[in-house]
Amino acid sequence: MFRIRLALLLIIGALLTGTANAQAWQEVDPTTVGWSADKLKVAKQHSTALKPTAVMIVQDGRVVASWGNTSHKVNVASVRKSLLSALYGIAVSEGRIDLSSSLADLGIDDNAPSLTASEKTATVRDLLMARSGIYHPAAYETGDIKRKRPQRGSHPPGSFWFYNNWDFNTLGTIYRHQTGEDIFQSFNRRIAEPLGMEDFSAKDGRYFTEKFSEHPAYPFNLSARDAARFGQLFLNGGRWGDEQVVPASWVKESTTPYSFAKRIRQGYGYMWWTLPADTWGPNAFYASGYGGQVIAVVSSKRLVVVQTVDPKHNPKGVRTSTFIEVLKEITSASP
Template sequence: MRRLPILALLIACIIAPSASVQAEPGKHWQTAPDQNGWTGDAAKAVTAYAGAYRPTALAVIRDDHIIASAGDLSRRVNVASVRKSLLSALYGIAIAEHRIALGDSLQKLGIDDNLPALTVDEKQADVRDLLMARSGVYHPAAYETADIRNKRPARGAHPHGTFWFYNNWDFNVLGTIYRQASGEDIFSSFEKRIARPIGMEDFSARDGRYVLSPLSRHPAYPFRMSARDLARFGLLFLNRGRWNGRQIVPADWVRQSTAGYSPVPTRKSAYGYLWWSLPSESWGEGAAMAAGYGGQFLAYIPTKRLVMVQTVDPTQNPAGIHMRDFMALMQQIVTAAP
């Protein structure tokens, strides 16, 4: 009779779903052995792509191994709007620790801006609205591109929560709220709470900076990061926020933040909480992407256990790389992967 609990445990281990099996790299990334020849095809595709488009670094990861790469994976570059997905992970931790609440309004948090200041209606937007880029606050912002500036709606054009607009004001204010609520610098917090626990090799808090503008009191917060460190971040999300048995980012936040709430047909994706959610009919369930100006991309595909990263240093490639070209390579590799 005393053997029954042991037998039950063995059976449970045998029938446990394979999706729960996780793999993380050690101190340094390893190269994968050939898997039925498809990795050789992936390496050829990556080499051809790198020759044509000139990324600074490009890597394809399966489980905990690099199966194909090009360029300098250790070179740190400004990953542009990928910063938003990095901040989203910190929000997941802060919300779980009850330091920030999704329903807290700008008014409750004491958020305002330079003249013309926020209206009473604008201050009703909450943290969830900001994460979804639906604040309805169309105040000038730091670190805006000319395209976003030109497309920005007029003040008061849409009530909060009703209209999606890729709005740097929302993203920058999230940085202010995080620093205010946590009492921590964004970059030091990321190093302590995420980079060190998952073994990033190159990132430190010195790789972030704040960018101010006379138009707004809320700075942008660009990160410099290497492709191999960005790949670890992608693998963390592929593994539902766990690393070596430790829950770094709450699993429910990984699911919530990468779900699609606002369809964006021009991107063939939907916007989540500072992430782009990829359509399941093309990429399988749970696939998501972080994207930044000039060709900074991180994507993970759970159904194929794949992570893909690309960085582009504008001093090496001023023209950058368009998302459609990176996604064409993604599609080629995802289709080939068993």
């Protein structure tokens, strides 16, 4: 009887923490599947010198290499935007969000100085592309965004790309209002559980507000091994096993570049960054967060590479451009 009660308690605990369907990754010796041991060693040396918390390399759904603590959860910063983008794909397919809806249609405004009539013509799609033209102060902004933010009214909605936390935060508000769901509970139920994430629960997210905007940021804590599942989901075209978790059409649409950051030759889709095809092959994209949080997908190599960096252990973090150089070494080692 005691054993039965203990088993029931363990099952209930797993359900409450979102780990009931957790699945361990399958690992494979990289040299047996065509990887260059020497090149991978060089990539690892360069990576570990940057002091990441964890790096995980997955090819064909199997772990070919990892280092650091892949189960340690960290605030993945702006990776949150790509996580929300996936939830949007589900909500759009269910008819709960219309990308052509304007902010006026949805009753979206903000603290004084409130939005103008022109700003309210921005659509949900404009916000997903970071093209709202709304340069209102936003929560959770970096100093760089604050310095570079254009003047209010300087660009009509849809006409100009600017990496804009106001757009990203307001998309969180729209998602909650239009679906009636909490972002973190929704991610847990709709994505983490179907993928068998081992560490994530709805308690690993929080809302962050600042007085000048009514739209909170929504930072997530993720482990590298759970982040890799999210990357693998998008590499699979939104499919996991027998279940189409995110519509395949949304995976393609959200990782298509609609704008380009000239300085770094990279594109921007619906809250995903894209990499140039002439270097990486078709359909290469990544989620990126401040301090070195990255989920990279290189479709031509059937490859997912994740890096996490805990600022408590590495306050300086890792620049995204530096990670991209390591990613090149990793892909060079790959068959």
